[in-house]
Amino acid sequence: MSIKVxxxxxxxxxxxxxKCIENSVASQGKTIEESISNLREALxxxxxxxxxxxxxxxxxxxxxxIGL
Numbered sequence: 001m002s003i004k005v006x007x008x009x010x011x012x013x014x015x016x017x018x019k020c021i022e023n024s025v026a027s028q029g030k031t032i033e034e035s036i037s038n039l040r041e042a043l044x045x046x047x048x049x050x051x052x053x054x055x056x057x058x059x060x061x062x063x064x065x066i067g068l
Contacts, residue, residue, distance in 0.1 A: 003052055005043065006059045009035060021059060 006021040009032055016035040019026040020043060027042045029035035 003047075006061060007036065007039060021061070022057075 005023075007018055008021060009016055009018045011017075012028075015028045015030065016032050017026060017028045018032075018035040018039040020039065023043075023046065025039065025042050025046050027035060027038035029038050
């Protein structure tokens with residue numbers, strides 16, 4: 001079985017932090033690819049003994065600009 005998740009990657013100091021939007025599981029790496037690979041491993045462990053709820057529910061992700 002496979003599921004699709006939404007992943008946000010942000011640079012924080014010298015690390016890239018990858019976070020799964022659906023369940024807040026996060027991981028980090030020195031590169032974007034490493035952070036995503038580490039997140040994949042963390043998610044596999046997170047879902048190891050459980051069936052995810054709301055499998056493949058579409059997520060709408062957008063940006064907005066606000067005046068300061």
